[in-house]
Amino acid sequence: MFAISLGDDGAELRPLEPWRAEEYLAHMDRGRDYIGRYVALPTVCTDLVSARAFLQAYADKAAADTGRILGIWLDGTLVGGVLLRVMDVAAGTCEAGCWLEPSAAGRGLVTRAVRVLIDWALNERGLHRVEWQVSSANTASINVAKRLGMTKEGVLRESYPYRGVRHDMEVWSVLAPEWRAAQPDAR
Template identity: 65%
Template sequence: MFSIPLGRDGARLCPLEPWHAEEFLAHLDRGREFIGQYIGFPDRATDVDSSRALLREYADKAASDTGRIYGIWTGDTLVGGVLFRRMDLAQGVVEVGCWLEPAGTGKGLVTRAARTIIDWAVETRGAHRVEWRVNPANVASVAVARRLGMTRDGVLRDAVAHRGKRSDLEVWSVLAPEWRAQRG
């Protein structure tokens, strides 16, 4: 399996695959409520079988070139990840997402990991538009979108139902020429 270093602190980015189901579940268990505030992974992956099924979904997406999922490790511990929730390369549009358990926060891990996969999407796969969709209450994720040089396109009002409550969804994006210009 390949591993991409994310900086001098030893953090690394690796594909998350179905065989990581037990490790993925343990990671979610460490941060279940924290992670689950804004995303559904903790509600979907509640045991090894459902964790494996979720990771298998992304393996199938990778095989069909419609999505991918990567874990962020510090040392030997999975602390979060980034993903392409959607990839429509025929249209040149991808949607990036992220999550972290509390032990991974405040270190810039998501920003570094997202830069890595956005670079790949733009430079290797030819994506023209990279989207970041976020609950506006998730200030940490909004801050990542800003650090990535994204522009807030607008708000989809009451667009998401999560844990019995509807919430808005902000759409942020960066276009390939903007990404290249800021990356120098």
């Protein structure tokens, strides 16, 4: 299958398919507490059956053209991922997301991987809008949105109940014309 280099540090973006469930579960186990601070992935994937089912759901979304999931590998080890959680081709919109285990944090991997995902969504798939929803407490993810040139549209106050706490969710987005104008090859 394919791999897209994310730079000179041995990082790659690859499809995260159901046959990788064991590797995905081991990755979730390594980063369960860290990843689970703001996203529910670790509570969804607790064993091999649930990990395989989660990845199969995204394989089904890819087949239906309603979502995608890609893993981030660093030196051959799965350390995170990016996804289009929701994708509506007819409306030209999608919602991107990410996660990363702590050993890979602070290297710019998510920013580089999401950049590839946005390029694909807007330039290959022809979508018009990529949305990013993030807990107001998740500074790292907010910084990714800023680095990617997204615009903060507002805050959905206490809209996300997670682990007994209601989180404010920020909505960030980038539109296709904005994205293309900001790309170095567009100048």
